Amino acid sequence: MAEIQLKNVSKRWGSFVGVDNFDLTIADREFLVLLGPSGCGKTTTMRMIAGLEDATGGDILIDGSRVNDLEPKDRDVAMVFQSYALYPNMNVYENIRFPLKVRRVDPGTHDEKVRRASAMVELDDFLHRKPAELSGGQRQRVALARAIVREPNVFLMDEPLSNLDAKLRVSTRAQIKNLSHELAVTTIYVTHDQIEAMTLADRVVVMKNGVVQQIGSPTEIYDRPANAFVASFIGNPAMxxxxxxxxxxxxxxxxxxxxxxxxxxxxxxxxxxxxxxxxxxxxxxxxxxxxxxxxxxxxxxxxxxxxxxxxxxxxxxxxxxxxxxxxxxxxxxxxxxxxxxxxxxxxxx
The missing domain is CATH 2.40.50.140 (Nucleic acid-binding proteins)
Structure with missing residues (x-):
């Protein structure tokens, strides 16, 4: 299990500030949503936690250990991307299994782990298929299963539902909500969709131009927005x-x-x-x-x-x-x- 601490974390490219002085502790097993419009710094924050971007300033700690200098593979995080990032030449079974092979997990345990992960996202009938033979929702579930099979300390999800149609978004959102309850793993979820934030999060971080605007439960942010930007961003229709x-x-x-x-x-x-x-x-x-x-x-x-x-x-x-x-x-x-x-x-x- 994992507590994540971001201590005054910043990211700059020259004079451009992508994330400014982000300071937050994410509790063990918490489902935290980073919410904001495009370009607000939410994905950059997640990529710094994953190790895909170097922080310009500040410290990132996972379970009390500073991970700024660790490679992504050494941070024990699993990432689910908007683009699915599946291997087209492998069937669903091998796509899910791939992280176990890379991490040299005992091959004798692979089949049990793959089938457990596929069952969680209802893919048992599709294990023989290639990604091209799947719908968008099914591909996203393969990406979820591939993250689950690793049994990581932290899940990082970057706009995982944005490529799905409205009906699939609702059903897959429910699946993610149920999975987070079942797996009880610290999860950081990036979205620009305030409905996803309100329905999934234990806490929401609203960001704008790289700066945190408000942190709180969905109810707190909805009922008592800290400023006019948060008020205009949360709610359907907006305030x-x-x-x-x-x-x-x-x-x-x-x-x-x-x-x-x-x-x-x-x-x-x-x-x-x-x-x-x-x-x-x-x-x-x-x-x-x-x-x-x-x-x-x-x-x-x-x-x-x-x-x-x-x-x-x-x-x-x-x-x-x-x-x-x-x-x-x-x-x-x-x-x-x-x-x-x-x-x-x-x-x-």
């Missing part, structure tokens, strides 16, 4: 963010007036989630014409324009109206978040 100003405890923006807020007077960004507001007959704090409506099955998403922002609210699935019809939206001040207009940092607790 509504409206620029305006507070005067005497009331937030004002075009077509918006929300009283009862505890904040100093001045410019702010107000945030609230679609499910934390209601469409009402009248008397709401937001009054504007409908910009668009989307039927989601279990709800109707109603959107209005407030200044330059599109504000979305979940209405009952039976709600019906036309574009440009006036609508009144009620937002409870207890569900409102305030962010600094300049820095984006959260205001208040």
């Amino acid at each position: 509504n963010l409206v620029e305006g100003e507070v005067a005497d405890g009331t937030f004002h923006a075009p077509n918006v007036s929300i009283p009862g807020l505890s904040a100093a007077d001045g410019k702010v960004v107000l945030g609230f989630r679609a499910e934390d507001a209601n469409v009402v007959q009248n008397g709401g704090q937001i009054n504007a014409p409908i910009y668009t409506m989307e039927l989601l099955g279990d709800a109707t998403m109603v959107s209005v324009r407030i200044g330059g922002a599109l504000v979305s609210v979940k209405a009952d699935k039976t709600f019906r109206a036309e574009i440009d019809d006036p609508v009144s939206i009620e937002v409870h001040q207890g569900h409102c978040h305030l962010f600094d207009a300049e820095t984006g940092a959260r205001i208040g607790g």
Whole structure:
């Protein structure tokens, strides 16, 4: 088992900073997700842990031992890539077995280990096939089995589901979740998909431009985003963010007036989630014409324009109206978040 410590880890290429001063302890058996947009430094962080990139500064420790100078093969980590990286000339059985041969594991144990790993990802009926004869989801499961068979201290998964279609992503995500519970191995998972982060992680690290924005459980990050960037990145739809100003405890923006807020007077960004507001007959704090409506099955998403922002609210699935019809939206001040207009940092607790 493995605890991983990243102590002020940085990666620079000349003047470009890929990862800046990353400081975190990942607990033994924890499932940690690195989340952020393309180019935020999440994959670079993972590659430094794996030994595929050299850290420019800081220390990487696995079970208390500094591994900065160790080759990837000596770090006892198994990596699952977005591209599967399977050997096309080998069948599924030999692809899964390959890490055992490379590491010179007792050949007498190979068959048992391969079949155990293949059973975990439901590949028993495909062991004779070549990768070209498999679907994308099956190939990804071969890559997972090849990582499992090594019985590593750490799993590193780099966007493993991004090449799969939506339905396969859901089923494979469930499989990864179940595997992480069954194997109880420290796992670091990289994704730009916030749904994957929310459903898989024990803790999420949200990154932007190489800098950690917030670390916390999915619930903490969803309910109390540290800044406007995190608020806009987590949630489907993302949190509504409206620029305006507070005067005497009331937030004002075009077509918006929300009283009862505890904040100093001045410019702010107000945030609230679609499910934390209601469409009402009248008397709401937001009054504007409908910009668009989307039927989601279990709800109707109603959107209005407030200044330059599109504000979305979940209405009952039976709600019906036309574009440009006036609508009144009620937002409870207890569900409102305030962010600094300049820095984006959260205001208040």
